[in-house]
Every structure is written in C-alpha cells, then in structure tokens.
Amino acid sequence: MYSKRVDIPLPKIVVYLQAEKSKGGDVNG
Numbered sequence: 001m002y003s004k005r006v007d008i009p010l011p012k013i014v015v016y017l018q019a020e021k022s023k024g025g026d027v028n029g
Helices: 002-007 009-023
Strands: none
Touching: none
16 A cells, blocks of 8 residues: 555655765755
C-alpha cells in the first residue's frame, strides 16, 4: 500500500539530491 506512495516521492528525492550535489549544495543558498 505504501509502495505506491513511496514510489513517487522516492525518485523525486533522488533527483533533488543529485541536483544539489551537481551544483555543490548552492541550491540551499
């Protein structure tokens, strides 16, 4: 049941983390 809810935010979090590392954490300000 939770698999469906986690299936969506999981990839979103990974992309966000990867984008932050790509910029060097500048996204945080």
